[in-house]
Amino acid sequence: MLLAMNNFAYTQAASTKEATAAKQADKQAAFIGGGTTLLDIMKANIEQHTLLIDINRLSLLGIENGASGLRIGALERMSDVGEHPQVVQNYPVISQSLLASASPQLRNMASMGGNLLQKTRCGYYRDVAFPCNKRVPGSGCPAQTGDNRNLAIFGTSPSCIATHASDLAVALVALEAKLTLENPKGATRTVPLADFYKLPGSTPHIETHLQPGELITAITVPAAAHARKSHYLKVRDRASYAYALVSAAVGLDVQGGTIRSARVALGGVGTVPWRVPAVEKALVGKAPTEDNFRAAAALAVRDASPREHNKFKVELAQRTLVRALLEVVA
Amino acid sequence: MDSEPQFFDQPGGYVGQPLVRVDGREKVTGKAKYSAEFPLPGLTYGVLATSPIAKGKIQRIDTSAAAREPGVIAVLTHQNLPKLAKTPNDPQGKKDIGAPMGFLPLTSDEIFYAAQPVAIVVADTLDHALHAATLVKVTYQAAQPIASFLDPKAELFDPQKVQDGKQDGHTRRGDAKGALASSAIQLTATYNHPVYNHNPMEPGSTTAHWEAPDRLTVYESTQGVTRTQSALTAMLGIPREQIRVVTKYLGGGFGCKGSCWPHTILTIQAAKAVNRPVQLMLTRKQQFTSMGHREDQTQTVQLGATADGKITSIVHTKTSTTSPWDNYAESNSKILDMLYATPNFEATYQLARANVMTSTFMRAPGEAPGSFAIECSMDDLAYRIGVDPIEIRLRNHADHDYSTNKPWSSKSLKQCYARGAELFGWSKRNPRPGVTRDGRYLVGMGMASASYPVHNSQGTARARLYADGHAVVQSGATDLGTGTYTVITQVAADALGLPPEKIRFELGDTNLPTAPNSGGSVAAGTVSSSVYMAAQDVWQKLIKVAVVDKKSPLFKAKPEDVTVEKGRLQLKKDPSKGERFADLMKRAEMTDVEGMGQGKYGSGYETGRSGSPAGPNNNTDTAGEHSMHSFGAHFCEVRVDMDLGTIRVSKWVSVMGAGRILNAQTARSQIIGGAIFGIGSALMEETIRDPHFSRYTNADLANYHVPVNADIPDMTVEFVEENDPFINAMGVKGIGEISMVGVAAAVANAVYHATGKRLRDLPLTPDKVMMAGLAS
Incomplete structure (x- = not known):
């Protein structure tokens, strides 16, 4: 395993159109925002890009909170969004998920769009000496019977059990956020984040539904009572700067002692951010009690398929979920 | 001199005071030069290419693509690296070199562990070398490796010795098993430990400069310049005085920089091959597989005690992973043997070979895992008989070393x-x-x-006191970043009666008086004692000058009647009679006076060997x-x-x-x-x-x-x-x-x-x- 520094070309895009066109023209090109994932991946020789298209000059900024919801430019930095008063107040789960991510230095660099596309921390993916279907399709998945303590129990396949690493994505999936994507023709489309990610199946190297040249330009989050009363809880091996063993993003709208709506997603356990509609359905109409939370949380892990070293996540996921729900009604 | 360095405890002394680091400014301003920061003329950069597999054979190496890259000067493999006078690949060679591992990569086509170096690429820039290293194409014949002592294929064996021969594989004191069997309380517990890596902030690095075909300077990230020099002398087969090793600053070590590891000699050989200085710094990933680790291990403690909690017996076993060549295991049992009043003790080490590099000492080797076992078991004992954890320890307090x-x-x-x-x-x-x-x-x-333990150790130092009230003090020790520069400056200040800012303390160079490895917690004691002794040598020389100088108030005094107080030579019995060293030296037209000192240290576990603490009239402990x-x-x-x-x-x-x-x-x-x-x-x-x-x-x-x-x-x-x-x-x-x-x-x-x-x-x-x- 080497630290590689392969040659690449670098260009600064002046417009979204210029950026997407350049990307479409070169299959080996990559957009670079904060670069906090990309440079690691390139140095580890996991991806070899011949062209980096710097998108930092594009005007994909803005954190706007309106009656219908929140709109965040894709190039906003994690720290700016995480500390934004409107986000803190109206979307605490988003703020908390951001501030529980990485380190302050990384959060100051990393962009929101880039965060959603960050690569898994699976140790087999990160070391080119190992086989890995995500990195080299068809080469195998040693994680299935190897070091899988940190890996997924939901959405896995015989090809891949790599955990999706983003905290932010878990919060956004819970709140039914949407992405605005712009293609090289200048056309935009809107995709629910939950539909943006692909399960690994037999093609774990294809992680999203992004089309060639498409760029994430904005994130929108609908306003909702359950967004204002929301919480992100992350359990990890150390107090800061560690990926989630399990995390839970929850939002509840409780009125008159009854849960009117609930949003629940789990992190650190899925090959994609793992929303659990069964739990949400079970919570609605119930009183926000620990017993009810517990009963609902049990539904979250019905489909779990743990491996040798991550069985604990089945239990920990339920407990994390219950604790997050208790925090939000506390 | 007096039997004790009493002046250290006097008001106004510097020893013991919270002096801020004398090298702090250099470090925070980036002026402190670490071993990969010496920009030699014509410097080139080496990068290791390593094996993806943990066991097998190299069938073919194709270096052509790497060699064609711009800036690449050489791609060196086991086929074309200059040969060494001696390698650690046989037991005698390993011993002569003092090598931590009985195998040197790039000496054969065999692969024994994952990330074993298979080539070293040298280029004009680091980027070129990094890139070219990815282009070295190696074809392997892979075999199924053994991963640890827990691997079903692993074969356990009972070594005669572990820890490079320093620890017996089996030790007994009294009848531990018999005493255990007849004890009122018998506790058995098993403790499991993962692999740990030292991970100093500064990875291992070497900058090798052949100044002549038989003259070498190495800027090395090491805890011991002299030990590195010894290893290089053996491997290169050139005289010791032709090899200079320099370590001005170290970004941590924790033991992994206590030995001369393969990347060092490979860099030196690469520099020989390209006839230019080569600098190599391990990547963080390579740091995990280049300078040893603390081995994965399991240990079982059987503790026998009386009903009121007095230990009657301890039986300890440890099983751990070692490399294909060496019987290395850190000696956990020593602390279990001595920490409490234990009348009977038995310890057994068991090993299994796996496809890993040799483990090595890591901060508190043996004591760290050993203390985990004994101190948790003592807690068990306390709860078992219902006494406070401190009380159980007091009941078993060892008033001598059992x-x-x-x-x-x-x-x-x-x-x-x-x-x-x-x-x-x-x-x-x-x-x-x-x-x-x-x-x-x-x-x-x-x-x-x-x-x-206070390990056996000895070292030397030189102190040169100038008549104008400045001093240079030298010892070839290393400062791991813990403050050696600072504390030795304080010792020299008190010993020479000067303020710290008038003293320059130099370390980290084989051209300086020899000091031991900064490891095993010996640096502060050995170097401070050496410097203290060197200062005494300075004063003794000046006293001899004073007592024959007609103009000195000390003229005709007996040297043994003269003492030194804060730079003033004076009569013990009548301190009013005396003079400042500067006055004496100016009169005698001496620019400076130089003293040498040898500090000896400790006997910890090594009792029986010479332990002789130094000091003219200090209590000695020569027989341990x-x-x-x-x-x-x-x-x-x-x-x-x-x-x-x-x-x-x-x-x-x-x-x-x-x-x-x-x-x-x-x-x-x-x-x-x-x-x-x-x-x-x-x-x-x-x-x-x-x-x-x-x-x-x-x-x-x-x-x-x-x-x-x-x-x-x-x-x-x-x-x-x-x-x-x-x-x-x-x-x-x-x-x-x-x-x-x-x-x-x-x-x-x-x-x-x-x-x-x-x-x-x-x-x-x-x-x-x-x-x-x-x-x-």
Whole structure:
């Protein structure tokens, strides 16, 4: 395993159109925002890009909170969004998920769009000496019977059990956020984040539904009572700067002692951010009690398929979920 | 001179004071030069290409693509690297070199461990070398590796010796098994430890410069320039004086820089091949597989005791992973043998070979895991008979060293318990485990004893005092970053009667007087004693000048009647008669006077060998009549979230009795650093080896977790004042390792007290804690 520094070309895009066109023209090109994932991946020789298209000059900024919801430019930095008063107040789960991510230095660099596309921390993916279907399709998945303590129990396949690493994505999936994507023709489309990610199946190297040249330009989050009363809880091996063993993003709208709506997603356990509609359905109409939370949380892990070293996540996921729900009604 | 360096304890003295680091400004302004920061003319850059597989053979190496890259000067493999006079590949060679590993990569086509170097690429820039290294195409014939002693294919064996021959594979004192069988209380516990990596902030690096075909200078990231020089002398077959090794600053070592590892000699050979200086710095990933590690291991303690908790016997076994060539295991048993009044003791080491590189000493080698086992088992014993954990330790206090049957040179363990308990608030502890709550958290208090030997060591120093009141002091020691520059400057200041800013202390160069490796906690004691002795040599020379100088007030005095007080030579009986050294030297037209000193040190576990502490009239211990150890106690409070399995250390107290403390500030920092090192090993550190590939899956600092600030509370450190007349001229015991001994046990004991769950598999990560709760 080497630290590689392969040659690449670098260009600064002046417009979204210029950026997407350049990307479409070169299959080996990559957009670079904060670069906090990309440079690691390139140095580890996991991806070899011949062209980096710097998108930092594009005007994909803005954190706007309106009656219908929140709109965040894709190039906003994690720290700016995480500390934004409107986000803190109206979307605490988003703020908390951001501030529980990485380190302050990384959060100051990393962009929101880039965060959603960050690569898994699976140790087999990160070391080119190992086989890995995500990195080299068809080469195998040693994680299935190897070091899988940190890996997924939901959405896995015989090809891949790599955990999706983003905290932010878990919060956004819970709140039914949407992405605005712009293609090289200048056309935009809107995709629910939950539909943006692909399960690994037999093609774990294809992680999203992004089309060639498409760029994430904005994130929108609908306003909702359950967004204002929301919480992100992350359990990890150390107090800061560690990926989630399990995390839970929850939002509840409780009125008159009854849960009117609930949003629940789990992190650190899925090959994609793992929303659990069964739990949400079970919570609605119930009183926000620990017993009810517990009963609902049990539904979250019905489909779990743990491996040798991550069985604990089945239990920990339920407990994390219950604790997050208790925090939000506390 | 007087028998004690008393001037160190006088008002206005610098020793012991919290002097700020003399190298602090250099470091924070970037002027301090680490070993990969010497921009030699014509410097080139080396990068290692390494094996993806852990076992097999190289069938073919195609270097053509790499060699064609711009800037590439050479691609060196086992086929074209210059041959060495000697390699460590045979036992005699290994011994002559003092090599940590009985195999040198690039000497054959065999692959024994994952990430073994297979080529070294040299280019004009680091980027070119990095890129070209990815283009070295190697075809392997892969075989199924063995990953650890736990591998079903691994074969366990009983080594005659472990730890490079320093520890017997089996030791007995009394009839341990018999005594155990007839003991009223018998406790058996098994403790499991993962692989740990040292991970100093500065990875290993070498800058090799052949100044002539037979003259070499190496800027090396090492804890010992002389040991490196010795290894290179043997391997290169050129005279020692032709090899200069320089280490001006070190970004941590923790033991992994205590030996000369393969990348060093490969860089030197590459420099020979390209006839230009070559600089190589290991990548962080390579750091995990280039300079050893603490081996994965399991150990079982069988403890026999009387009904009132007095130990009758300890039987200890350890099984661990070693490399294909060496029988290395850190010697856990030593601390179990000596820490308590144990009348019968037996220890057995078992090894299995696997496809890993040889493990090596890592901060408190042996004592760190050994203390985890004994100190958790002592806690078990305390709960078993229902006494306080401190009380059980007092009942088993060793008033002499049972392992050697010798008296201690000094020991302040009881004071450490008492003061630690007071600072910590131990009396508020509810004796019942699992019942103290703070909201959601279970709160627990735990403690553990600490001990570390004062290893045999010796070194030399030179002091040159100038008539104008400046001095240069030199010793070829290394400063790991812990403060050697600073504390030795303080010692020299007091010994020469000058303010610290008038003294330049130089270290880290084989051109300077020889000092031992900075390892095993010996640097502070050995170097400070050497410098003290060198200063005495200076004064003795000046006294001789004074007593024959007609113009001196000391003319015709007997040299033994003269003493020196803060730079003033004066009569012992009539201090009014005397003069400043500067006046004497000016009159005598001396620009400077130079003294040499040899500091000897300790006898720790090595009693029986010469231990002779130095000092003209110092109490000597030439036959090793004393057992010499530091002692201490750690106190830990944790808050455990049993539902989620998270543990937070919420309070910490360490109290140490470690002889004379040279600098209150750097010593405190070092104890804090060691305690954090131990907390990391207790709660989160772990290098994970894939069971099928025998290759690490988390060899980076994102996934090999060391504590962050948020994991660490305010920490309280105190030292018990100790005056040990037997250790060395300065009475310094050293604190580099004892700072982490017992730490993991203090944490685990606190977790037990909080939760009622005894966790013996390190690290205590949330999954283990949560599952332990589930098991109830």
